[in-house]
Every structure is written in structure tokens, then in C-alpha cells.
Amino acid sequence: MLLETLNDRSRDIFRHIVDAYLTTGDPVGSRTLSKILTNPLSPASIRNVMADLEDSGLIYSPHTSAGRIPTELGLRMFVDGLLEVGNLSxxxxxxxxxxxxxxxxxxxxxxxxxxxxxxxxxxxxxxxxxxKYERPLKHIEFVHLGPGRALVVLVSEGDDVENRIIEVPHGLTPSALTQAGNYLNARMVGRTFAEAQKIIQQELQQQKAELDKLTQQVVEQGLAVRAGKEGGLSxxxxxxxxxxxxxxxxxxxxxxxxxxxxxxxxxxxxxxxxxxxxxxxxxxxxxxxxxxxxxxxxxxxxxxxxxxxxxxxxxxxxxxxxxxxxxxxxxxxxxxxxxxxxxxxx
Structure with missing residues (x-):
């Protein structure tokens, strides 16, 4: 919207200031502009336009010289409204x-x-x-740590090992942990975690898995060990x-x-x-x-x-x-x- 408020003279001067900055990095003064403008103006007229552009927040003087360079707002306006993007050969x-x-x-x-x-x-x-390049899994195992806690050990191809502690139902037997591990290994080995997770969740939802209620809870906890990760951070x-x-x-x-x-x-x-x-x-x-x-x-x-x-x-x-x-x-x-x-x- 700010661009629409500029007349042709102001746009022309603004464009030359930005072009010169992008090319050389140097501030541009009124005398330099008077030599390169398509429609010649006196340095005094150019200074008046530059003062208006500065009041609008589009250009500023980086030090005490008379030259100006674009502000970040000015660069944004130039890129959005005045930039002529080149074509690749x-x-x-x-x-x-x-x-x-x-x-x-x-x-x-x-x-x-x-x-x-x-x-x-x-x-x-x-x-x-x-x-993240996820390797297929080689092995998953649950290790009993005490009442209500177990360690999940995930081994990927290339022998990358990931350990997570999970909560499990109190009173869960070691045999139930073994059953949960066997169930997951049968479906996970050779697949990525994401691939296996989709298959197992479908089975659980359709009640095709022959697991008792406590063992099913362990399986679901095992599937959740990576669900808490934020996608971007992986x-x-x-x-x-x-x-x-x-x-x-x-x-x-x-x-x-x-x-x-x-x-x-x-x-x-x-x-x-x-x-x-x-x-x-x-x-x-x-x-x-x-x-x-x-x-x-x-x-x-x-x-x-x-x-x-x-x-x-x-x-x-x-x-x-x-x-x-x-x-x-x-x-x-x-x-x-x-x-x-x-x-x-x-």
C-alpha cells in the first residue's frame, strides 16, 4: 500500500537508491542520482524527494554523509513491488x-x-x-525396571540404539512384557517405525491383535515412545x-x-x-x-x-x-x- 502512494518520480529515485545499494552497498547522494535518472532533476529537487522517502521509513542515512540506503521496510517494498526477477538461461x-x-x-x-x-x-x-532418514528396525525389547516402569530398547539397522523409559500398568508380569515385545518384533522388524506404527494401530483398532488388555496397553505405550517428538526437531x-x-x-x-x-x-x-x-x-x-x-x-x-x-x-x-x-x-x-x-x- 505504501508503494501505491509514491508518484513516478519518487519510485524512480527509490528504485535507483536500492539498485545501487544492492550492487555496491554504498549510500547514494542527490548528485549521483541527478546523473543517472531517466528524467533529469536538480540535486535540490532530488533531496526533497529523498526527504519524503526518509519520512516514509523507506530510506535512511547510515552516517553523516548525504547518501541514503534502503531500510528493511524499503527492501521489503522493493522486493514485493519493484523487483524484476531475472530468468535463468x-x-x-x-x-x-x-x-x-x-x-x-x-x-x-x-x-x-x-x-x-x-x-x-x-x-x-x-x-x-x-x-530425518529413518532406518528400518531390527529389534524392540521391553525391560522391567520395577512397579509401573519399563525400559523400551529400539535397535535400528546400522545398530543405532534408542532407549526410552515408559509407564506400564502396575502388576504387569514379565511374561506380558515379553509378549508385547514379541508382538511388536513380528510386525516392526524390517520396517521403519512409521510404517510399522500404521499397521499395528490398524490391527488394534480392528481388534485383530490377540492381546490381553494389559499387554495391549504396553504395546500402545511402546508405539508412543516417538509420538511426543515435535516433527520439526527430528x-x-x-x-x-x-x-x-x-x-x-x-x-x-x-x-x-x-x-x-x-x-x-x-x-x-x-x-x-x-x-x-x-x-x-x-x-x-x-x-x-x-x-x-x-x-x-x-x-x-x-x-x-x-x-x-x-x-x-x-x-x-x-x-x-x-x-x-x-x-x-x-x-x-x-x-x-x-x-x-x-x-x-x-
């Missing part, structure tokens, strides 16, 4: 498809390759949120290309900002929560600066897009993280196309 599209296919066609092979590709193309850090996070963020650092304040961003990238749960927001987007989602709490101090932007399987189920999110002075016009179509390629492969 056929060579670029082909390169992305080939690179994503290079290591195989399984999700765990595609995603690290796609993430490295994005960091190289964008010269920023790239990030992907992937569903996701796998891959970050590539952190070193790219240091390539164009010139000022000390820029270095401090990048250090803060590095700290933010280590905050796994918060980062996954941020990417969860992009899961619901239709196409590319853009977060600029303080629009997300995680990167409010480092002044960073995130460009992310969900990727889907053959049934259009959203599996995860892939994207780019960098300073707010990103080449949005180039990076947005790269992220968007890479997400589509991943979906097509799957």
Missing part, C-alpha cells in the same frame, strides 16, 4: 539438473549436492531442511558455504555482523523453526532482516522454497542465507528452480 537450468542428479536419485544423495550447488551459485551460505539440517559470507567483508561492522550470523547458523532448532514457516509458502518465501527473530541482529535475509515428492507432499525446504544486500533478482529464480528439480527427481 537454458545452460543454467541444465547445469542445475545435472548437478542435482550427479550423486544419485535418493533424497539423502540429492540434498547435500543441491545445497553445495546453491552456495556456489549464490556465493552465500545455503541451507536445506530434510526429513528434521535434518544441512548448511553449506559459510566461508562465502566472508568473501566481501570490508568494514569491521560487516565482520561483526557475519560473526553473529555464524552464531545464528549454529542455532539448529531456531533455524528449523524459521524454515518451517517457508514450508507453507506457494513457491519462494523471503525473510528480510528483523522480519525473523533469529537473524534480527545479524541483518540477514533468507530466500527459501519448499520441495515436494511425487504426490505433492512437502518434504522440506531449501534456500540461501546472506546479507540483506543480496542479488534477489538472480537468487530467487535459482532457489525456485532448484527446489523444482529436487521435486522432479523424487
Amino acid at each position: 537454458e545452460d543454467e537450468r541444465t547445469n542445475i539438473r545435472i548437478k542435482c542428479h550427479e550423486k544419485g536419485s535418493r533424497l539423502e544423495e540429492i540434498l547435500p549436492q543441491a545445497t553445495s550447488l546453491l552456495s556456489g551459485l549464490s556465493q552465500c551460505a545455503s541451507i536445506v531442511m530434510a526429513p 528434521d535434518t539440517l544441512i548448511v553449506r558455504g559459510r566461508s562465502n559470507l566472508l568473501d566481501n567483508v570490508e568494514a569491521r561492522e560487516d565482520l561483526e555482523r557475519i560473526r553473529t550470523l555464524f552464531d545464528d547458523l549454529e542455532t539448529k532448532n531456531d533455524l528449523i523453526s524459521l524454515l518451517d514457516l517457508a514450508k507453507n509458502a506457494e513457491g519462494v518465501r523471503i525473510f528480510i532482516g528483523s522480519e525473523n527473530k533469529l537473524f534480527s541482529l545479524s541483518g540477514s535475509s533468507v530466500i527459501a522454497s519448499p520441495y515436494m515428492d511425487a504426490d505433492n507432499n512437502i518434504l522440506g525446504v531449501i534456500g540461501v542465507i546472506g546479507p540483506t544486500r543480496l542479488n534477489y533478482a538472480r537468487i530467487i529464480p535459482i532457489v525456485d528452480y532448484t527446489a523444482k528439480v529436487i521435486g522432479n527427481i523424487l
